[in-house]
Amino acid sequence: MQRFRGEMPCPECETFSARDLTPEERFEFVRWLVGHAVKQSALFFFCARGNRSLVAAHILRDMGYPHAYSVAGGMQAW
Known part of the structure; x- marks a missing residue:
């Protein structure tokens, strides 16, 4: 599983699982999503x-x- 590092881990398939992320990484992912999702x-x-x-x-x-x-x-x- 690729960790969230500020960009979509799988740009080709546009899917991502937050299952194995720490609470801090999940928070960062939501912040990224709000800033980048159309x-x-x-x-x-x-x-x-x-x-x-x-x-x-x-x-x-x-x-x-x-x-x-x-x-x-x-x-x-x-």
């Missing part, structure tokens, strides 16, 4: 069961990202 881009959030990703998607939508989504049921349902 507000009209679709942003999909995953977590184990869908609860945390649902919160993340709501926060991003409140911040002006209308296409932030949580995958229902998370990875467990997927």
Whole structure:
């Protein structure tokens, strides 16, 4: 797993997992995302069961990202 170092770790696939990041690295990733994500881009959030990703998607939508989504049921349902 590539650590977050201030740029998207996988620019070709535009996906990234924050699972193995420290809380500080996760905070930096969110700061990067807010600064670099195009507000009209679709942003999909995953977590184990869908609860945390649902919160993340709501926060991003409140911040002006209308296409932030949580995958229902998370990875467990997927």
